[in-house]
Amino acid sequence: MLASITGKSIITLNVNGENKEVAVKPSDILLNTLRNELGLSGAKPGCENGDCGSCTVIVDGWPIKSCLMLTVEAIGKKIITVEGLQNAPIQKAFVENWGFQCGYCTSGFLMVCHALANIHPDANDHVIEEWLQANLCRCTGYEEIKNAIKSIMQGNI
Template structure:
């Protein structure tokens, strides 16, 4: 089965063997786009979060066959540099396994809400699990990124 997608602003064609193949498997195994991480494969951890037509989804739960003609943004295409830089600056990156999904979720949040409160940040990141940082550094990174994107020094 041939599926045509728009991934990070470029056209892509995936040849899949079965209609139930996950978008995550297609991205990583067929297209070599390894930014989204494969962790739980049950939609519980958020490591594979991508934007599908502008909405955050766990790529492990979406069938590639459902993505014909749709826009997919991975951590490569969805995350502005100030968000990535803020994660590094604030020490929000530890082992890095959850980082791609967190970055996509943060980029989505800041696109919708340029100056989120702590409760808004926690809500936006509720589907992303991190076992290393304790989340406070991640929340600091979101505030830092928001300030940078708004043009304010932080």
């Protein structure tokens, strides 16, 4: 259940394992709060309507497009940003498999792939393809991203 918030209120968010107090308005989106109030710039503003996935973070274990979530909806939830991965295997897999090109979409893909590895550790090609459809890469790096997540699934990282 959401707290009743009017005007600007101080709320507590659990981000990357730490409780952080932030002043927010009811209309603030999580993406802007993470970037502007907490200085966590890993989630990128892209389309800002949920299509591209560059703003993806993990909320209670699931990848969420932070441009579509109000900050107040995150009260009482555990948020992980790319800054909170702290040397997760998917990061090494992206490096070893060249799972990035320009890098703008990379943090969103890292978050989707990290969640996928945790939720479906035995994912087949169909499930991987389905999950990767949530994010866009304009540099067409999908094959390398698939190779990165598959290397995690096969225990090669």
